[in-house]
Structure formats: C-alpha cells, structure tokens
Amino acid sequence: MKAIEYSAPRTFAIVERETPQPGPHQVLIRVKACGICKTDLTIHDGSFLAQFPLINGHEFAGVIEAVGSAVTEWKVGDRVTADNTELCGYCDACRDDKPLYCENFNSHGCNMPGGFAEYVLINHDKVFAISDRLSFEEATFTEPTACAVHGVDRIDPHFGDTVLMFGAGPTGIILAQLLRLAGAGRMVIADPHQDKLDILAKLGFPEEDLIVIDKADPAKHTAAIQALMPKGFDIVIDATGAPSITQATFQFVHKGSKIVVYGVCPADATIEVNPYQIFSEEYTIIGSFAQTHCFSRALYYLESGKVQVKDLISHRLPLEEYGHGLDLIVQKKAKKVVILP
Ligand SMILES: [Zn+2]
Numbered sequence: 001m002k003a004i005e006y007s008a009p010r011t012f013a014i015v016e017r018e019t020p021q022p023g024p025h026q027v028l029i030r031v032k033a034c035g036i037c038k039t040d041l042t043i044h045d046g047s048f049l050a051q052f053p054l055i056n057g058h059e060f061a062g063v064i065e066a067v068g069s070a071v072t073e074w075k076v077g078d079r080v081t082a083d084n085t086e087l088c089g090y091c092d093a094c095r096d097d098k099p100l101y102c103e104n105f106n107s108h109g110c111n112m113p114g115g116f117a118e119y120v121l122i123n124h125d126k127v128f129a130i131s132d133r134l135s136f137e138e139a140t141f142t143e144p145t146a147c148a149v150h151g152v153d154r155i156d157p158h159f160g161d162t163v164l165m166f167g168a169g170p171t172g173i174i175l176a177q178l179l180r181l182a183g184a185g186r187m188v189i190a191d192p193h194q195d196k197l198d199i200l201a202k203l204g205f206p207e208e209d210l211i212v213i214d215k216a217d218p219a220k221h222t223a224a225i226q227a228l229m230p231k232g233f234d235i236v237i238d239a240t241g242a243p244s245i246t247q248a249t250f251q252f253v254h255k256g257s258k259i260v261v262y263g264v265c266p267a268d269a270t271i272e273v274n275p276y277q278i279f280s281e282e283y284t285i286i287g288s289f290a291q292t293h294c295f296s297r298a299l300y301y302l303e304s305g306k307v308q309v310k311d312l313i314s315h316r317l318p319l320e321e322y323g324h325g326l327d328l329i330v331q332k333k334a335k336k337v338v339i340l341p
C-alpha cells in the first residue's frame with residue numbers, strides 16, 4: 001500500500017509498504033478520506049505524542065476491506081470511522097475508569113500507524129459505523145467533533161453562560177456549535193480571518209458578536225470585545241494554541257470565570273499568571289486534551305446535522321500532495337484539508 005511515512009521530524013516521503021493483515025480482533029479499513037489537523041503540524045515537528053517512524057493521520061474514514069477471524073459485528077464493505085485511541089486497560093488510570101489518563105496512551109496517527117495511507121488496521125472495538133447521510137469527507141470530522149464533545153464535558157457550561165472564544169479554526173467552529181447546543185448564552189468569537197467568521201455567521205452566530213483579531217494592534221480587538229461585555233465572560237476559551245492569546249484570556253474574565261486551554265500551544269511555551277488573582281477571583285482553569293470514548297456522541301451530532309462541517313473543507317488532495325496540504329495550513333491559506341488516499 002501507499003502511505004505517507006515520517007522517518008524523523010519534518011522528514012516524510014510517500015512510501016510503498018506491505019498492506020497489513022488483521023489479527024483475530026482487528027479490521028482493515030480502506031481509507032477513503034483523512035483530514036489534516038493542526039495537531040499534524042505539531043507531529044510534523046516531532047512533538048505531541050509523535051514517535052518515528054510514523055504514518056500519521058488521526059481523522060480518517062473508509063470502508064472495511066477485511067476482518068479478523070474473531071470479528072463478528074463488522075463485515076467487508078461497511079462504511080466506518082474509528083476512535084484512534086488505544087488504551088492499555090491495565091494501568092492504574094484504566095483500572096480506575098479514567099481511560100483518557102491511560103499511562104500507555106496510544107493514538108493512531110500520533111504514535112501508531114494512522115490514516116495517511118491506503119489502509120489502516122484498527123481493533124474491532126474502536127470501529128464506528130457511519131450512515132449514508134454522512135460522506136467520508138464529513139466523517140473525517142468525527143474525531144475533532146469527539147474532541148469538542150470532550151471539551152464540552154470539561155467546560156461543563158451552565159445554561160445561559162456567556163462565552164468568549166478565540167480561534168475559529170475547524171475545531172473551534174465545531175466547539176462553538178456544541179456549546180450552543182449545550183446551552184451557552186451569548187457567544188463572542190474572535191479570529192484573525194474574516195472568512196472563518198463568515199462560516200459562523202452562516203451557521204447563525206450573530207455577526208455583531210464575531211470579532212476580527214488584529215494581530216498588529218491587539219488593543220483594537222481587545223477594546224471591541226470589552227465593549228460587548230464590559231464585565232467579562234463566564235467562560236473564556238483559547239482555541240488558537242497561541243500562548244499570547246492564552247495569556248490574553250485573563251483580560252476578559254470576572255469573578256468565578258472558567259478559563260479554558262483548548263488549543264495546542266508549543267510544549268515549551270509559558271505564560272504569566274497572578275496566583276493571588278486566581279485565589280481571590282476564584283477562576284477555574286480547565287485543560288481539554290484530545291478525547292476517548294466520545295465517538296458515538298460526536299457521530300450523533302454530525303449525522304443529525306446539529307453540527308455542520310461541510311463548509312469547513314477548503315481543499316481535497318491526493319496522498320501525493322500531503323506536503324502541499326501541510327504548507328496550505330502553515331500559510332493559513334486553508335481551512336480543512338482532506339486527503340483522499
Ligand atoms: Zn485532529
């Protein structure tokens with residue numbers, strides 16, 4: 001099979017590898033579509049969970065090509081996607097029913113073979129059926145939607161909570177839709193790119209609450225946001241992964257606010273916080289890391305159309321143009337790039 005394989009950080013090639021064969025409890029998926037995610041940029045640079053050599057790609061969907069001898073619930077031809085996480089089941093966290101904190105957390109596309117290949121091998125218990133209502137391209141959004149479902153679990157919004165979110169990338173736009181469904185009240189969303197804010201407007205988010213981030217002069221958007229909600233927001237989310245934005249979240253809070261770190265900042269980045277302020281204002285600081293066991297809820301929101309993702313896809317490329325797809329994301333010329341192996 002053809003695959004994109006990294007031999008080391010920033011070093012990848014399209015290679016020919018033997019097509020894997022399913023063990024008794026595995027299924028082989030013929031990948032029809034796999035999304036490039038910002039996390040792939042982090043993996044490209046060798047951080048996040050990355051281990052090399054690696055076939056990356058964690059947002060994939062396709063058709064079952066072969067099933068292992070003990071697999072009874074899946075058959076060749078089924079349209080599926082898969083929860084890319086693999087948990088050991090025997091560490092303290094797994095045995096305490098905290099699977100996301102598994103001490104041996106493995107993830108297809110991060111430290112195990114993923115979907116930028118013609119085929120991917122998955123344990124049968126991680127496979128999820130997709131109906132004909134969902135295209136393979138849309139189904140690649142199940143993983144980012146599952147991450148956003150986990151984000152909503154972590155944020156635990158109260159009915160009517162006011163929300164400020166920085167970042168309207170694909171995952172930010174999905175998270176915004178889920179928070180609205182989860183009962184969020186007024187939501188102000190800020191992003192440097194008007195075309196991304198336009199997608200939110202089309203999804204029914206009021207235009208007066210969509211703010212363009214001015215990177216050259218942050219005082220401008222800061223003032224615009226503060227004018228909308230002078231006393232601060234109940235929930236402030238950084239979905240950009242820019243440490244300067246994580247730092248700035250503290251400018252928009254009030255007593256009792258939740259501050260959410262949702263974007264993936266560089267692993268060695270730091271920000272300054274005032275511990276007295278956290279103490280006296282009773283801030284809650286929330287991290288939201290990936291997901292596990294959120295796929296069925298994510299699929300419901302996608303299949304029901306309650307979460308819309310079609311407009312997020314800006315490019316469809318063959319496997320051979322993976323590098324071009326990465327460049328488009330780095331240069332911020334793309335929304336979602338989907339690879340069609
Ligand atoms: Zn992702």
Ligand SMILES: [Zn+2]
Pocket residue numbers: 087088089090091092093094095101102103104105
């Ligand atoms: Zn474990």
